[in-house]
Amino acid sequence: MTGTGEYAVQLRAVWLRLGREAVLRGIDLDIPQGEHVTLLGPNGAGKTSLLRLLASALRPARGEGRILGYDLRDAAAVREQIHLMPVDAALYPDLTCRENLEFALRMHSRPLSGVSEALARVHLTDAEDRRTRFLSAGMRRRLALARAWVLARPLTLVDEPFANLDTAGRELVLELLGDLTTRGTTLIIAAHEPELAARLAPRQLHVAAGQLREVREAAR
Numbered sequence: 001m002t003g004t005g006e007y008a009v010q011l012r013a014v015w016l017r018l019g020r021e022a023v024l025r026g027i028d029l030d031i032p033q034g035e036h037v038t039l040l041g042p043n044g045a046g047k048t049s050l051l052r053l054l055a056s057a058l059r060p061a062r063g064e065g066r067i068l069g070y071d072l073r074d075a076a077a078v079r080e081q082i083h084l085m086p087v088d089a090a091l092y093p094d095l096t097c098r099e100n101l102e103f104a105l106r107m108h109s110r111p112l113s114g115v116s117e118a119l120a121r122v123h124l125t126d127a128e129d130r131r132t133r134f135l136s137a138g139m140r141r142r143l144a145l146a147r148a149w150v151l152a153r154p155l156t157l158v159d160e161p162f163a164n165l166d167t168a169g170r171e172l173v174l175e176l177l178g179d180l181t182t183r184g185t186t187l188i189i190a191a192h193e194p195e196l197a198a199r200l201a202p203r204q205l206h207v208a209a210g211q212l213r214e215v216r217e218a219a220r
């Protein structure tokens with residue numbers, strides 16, 4: 001496959017096997033840079049697995065893929081382009097809120113600026129020196145959101161951003177991820193809340209039985 005940087009994601013005939021199961025069965029996908037996409041589908045359909053494949057954390061059994069023009073098999077290059085925010089937030093429990101954000105910036109060789117602003121935007125300024133193991137689940141999700149926001153990777157992948165959040169938390173998700181979408185980031189989110197997700201990512205893809213189906217683009 002000839003890749004082009006005009007696309008954030010290009011998949012061709014991609015199969016993904018996990019254990020004995022074929023989770024993805026020969027899928028094709030084109031996502032232009034700057035597009036915002038929601039993955040819908042029932043529990044166990046393969047949304048998280050697809051996000052992990054795009055993050056080069058899982059390797060396709062067959063087929064080819066490119067992320068911003070880089071071959072999916074070149075994990076180091078792909079990881080420079082992406083950020084995956086998993087459901088469990090994946091923070092370092094013994095680092096403080098501030099240290100978690102600074103560590104993420106260092107990993108991407110970025111200056112340590114914007115951390116205070118990011119913490120303020122998710123209302124964690126008062127908790128900045130607290131180790132994340134002592135945060136509530138909702139606070140951890142907000143910190144993970146702040147990390148995605150401060151990193152602002154060209155391709156940001158977010159797994160179930162609205163799950164287990166109160167109304168204010170959901171508004172924060174809409175605000176911060178919405179901010180990323182206006183800054184040119186390509187955003188792919190997996191969600192079980194189609195109406196809410198459509199406010200961020202109007203192109204909707206349904207994942208089921210190892211296949212992707214385009215849902216009519218939600219009204220903006």
Ligand SMILES: Nc1ncnc2c1ncn2[C@@H]1O[C@H](COP(=O)(O)OP(=O)(O)OP(=O)(O)O)[C@@H](O)[C@H]1O
Pocket residue numbers: 018019021023041042043044045046047048049050190
């Ligand atoms: N590490 C693994 N080893 C084997 N099978 C796995 C593994 N991870 C996921 N699976 C299987 O792959 C399938 C897809 O799981 P996945 O987590 O991608 O679904 P999902 O669409 O994100 O579901 P949910 O909406 O519940 O989060 C499921 O059948 C799951 O059991």
